Amino acid sequence: MSEHVFKVFASKFWIEFDSEKDKNQISNIFKALLEKLFYVGSKNDVLVGHVKLFGKGFQGMYVKGNVTGKLENLKVEIEGGREKRIKMWLNIISHQGEAEKIKSNFCNVLREFEDEMNVRIENLEVVL
Amino acid sequence: MRLLILFGFFGAGKTTLIIKLAKNFVRRNKKVAIVVNDVGKIGIDDKVIEHYGLKVKEIFGGCICCQLGTDLVETLDFLEKNYNPEIVILEPSGGASPEALYSTLKYVRELKIIYFPKISLIDATQFNVLIEVIEPLIKAQIKNSDIVLINKIDVVLEKNVEEIKKDIKKINEKSSILPISALENINMNELISILEV
Numbered sequence: 001m002s003e004h005v006f007k008v009f010a011s012k013f014w015i016e017f018d019s020e021k022d023k024n025q026i027s028n029i030f031k032a033l034l035e036k037l038f039y040v041g042s043k044n045d046v047l048v049g050h051v052k053l054f055g056k057g058f059q060g061m062y063v064k065g066n067v068t069g070k071l072e073n074l075k076v077e078i079e080g081g082r083e084k085r086i087k088m089w090l091n092i093i094s095h096q097g098e099a100e101k102i103k104s105n106f107c108n109v110l111r112e113f114e115d116e117m118n119v120r121i122e123n124l125e126v127v128l
Numbered sequence: 129m130r131l132l133i134l135f136g137f138f139g140a141g142k143t144t145l146i147i148k149l150a151k152n153f154v155r156r157n158k159k160v161a162i163v164v165n166d167v168g169k170i171g172i173d174d175k176v177i178e179h180y181g182l183k184v185k186e187i188f189g190g191c192i193c194c195q196l197g198t199d200l201v202e203t204l205d206f207l208e209k210n211y212n213p214e215i216v217i218l219e220p221s222g223g224a225s226p227e228a229l230y231s232t233l234k235y236v237r238e239l240k241i242i243y244f245p246k247i248s249l250i251d252a253t254q255f256n257v258l259i260e261v262i263e264p265l266i267k268a269q270i271k272n273s274d275i276v277l278i279n280k281i282d283v284v285l286e287k288n289v290e291e292i293k294k295d296i297k298k299i300n301e302k303s304s305i306l307p308i309s310a311l312e313n314i315n316m317n318e319l320i321s322i323l324e325v
Contacts, residue, residue: 005262006138006223010168048261050139050222054172064176068139069254089175091168093138093222095261127169 006049007041007099009092009106013124015055020084023061029117030055030065030076036109038067038074040102041094046070048095057083099128129208130215130242132323133229135269136249137258138222141279143173145249145310146217150182152320153215161185161213163203165192167221183211193224197232208239223265226272244323245274252284252307255292270299275306275322282309 021029030053037051047068055063061080067073092102103126110121132149136142146162153160164173166188174186185203192200200218207213220229226246233241248269251258255278258266270276276296281289289307296305306322308315 006167008167008169010170012170046257048258052172054175056175062179064179066139069251069257073139073253089170089172091166091170091172093167125170 005095007092007094007097007102008128009041009094009099009102010090010127011106011125012087012089013110014085014087014122016085016120016122017083018118020082022082023078023080026061026063026083026086027076027078029119030063030078031074032117033109033113034065034067034074034076035071036113037090037092037106038071040105040109041092041097043096049093051090051092053088053090055086055088057086059083061086063088103128129204129213129239130244131204131218131233132215132244132247133218133220134247134249135220135224135226135273136222136279137251137254137262137266137269139254140222140249140251141310142219142222142249143176145277145279145308146219147177147180147182148310148313148316149320149323150177150217151180152316154182158215159211159213160215160217161207161211162217162219163187163200163207164219165196165200165221165224167191167223173219183213191221191224193220193226193228193232197228197235200229200232201236204236204239204241225265226268230272246272247275247277248273249277249279250292250296252278252280252289252292255295259295267299270296270303273300273303275304276300277319278305278307279310281307282312282314 050068065076171188190196
């Protein structure tokens with residue numbers, strides 16, 4: 001068996017907050033994003049695969065996050081103080097999902113995420 | 129060049145473990161390089177590892193056990209000629225087949241590679257689900273290992289770890305099993321001494 005049975009989705013974009021946010025606020029924003037993406041790739045609340053993200057802030061912030069298996073395994077790790085703009089890279093790898101469905105759900109999730117968290121997504125690049 | 133290959137499914141904690149091991153090797157004045165394989169066309173693990181100041185080469189956009197096998201051979205060759213590391217840690221993608229990867233490495237004829245014991249990493253929080261859903265891959269990773277590391281033991285009950293140990297023994301009775309938590313540094317010294325660096 002190889003990775004061929006997994007659906008792989010990769011993306012990079014910038015996130016801009018409405019104002020400068022501190023570490024805790026940013027942690028909560030990324031937890032919300034990972035939670036939404038967990039449901040994009042999972043089936044019956046189990047993700048066989050992972051969602052992984054990495055972010056680099058324009059003032060030096062470092063963000064690392066992932067979720068695998070169950071939602072309770074979601075983790076976000078942040079180093080740095082405050083940021084207004086973060087460059088993001090993320091991968092969704094799923095055994096259950098369909099690539100095109102993940103892609104379309106991903107865009108819906110980003111729209112919801114922008115509205116709910118009051119952030120702006122820019123320069124989105126998506127690779128299947 | 130000594131080559132340490134760390135198999136494990138997506139999310140098992142391979143990158144976290146590799147960063148811990150590499151930092152330990154560097155503290156012992158070893159020249160270390162890391163090769164990571166992301167199946168996604170946008171790499172993430174290289175950025176995480178580079179953040180810790182470690183030397184990393186990434187092969188992304190496919191799997192080194194199959195379609196990117198040639199890239200792996202070239203990368204190892206490049207590292208030896210340009211960086212000459214004492215230790216290379218290789219992180220295959222979570223879906224990599226050990227048999228296919230070891231077959232690919234047979235083509236690395238010009239390099240003198242000394243292999244560390246074969247290691248696979250099991251996520252204690254997910255083992256029961258994965259062994260049901262993707263049994264052939266998980267079994268192949270365990271079967272092809274000299275050492276099976278049960279990771280994330282800090283967040284599961286001890287009795288669950290014991291059950292996982294029994295299941296691993298049924299698949300590969302010859303393997304050594306070491307429960308660890310790479311994140312919380314549990315049994316990491318034991319692992320380092322097994323690796324005899």
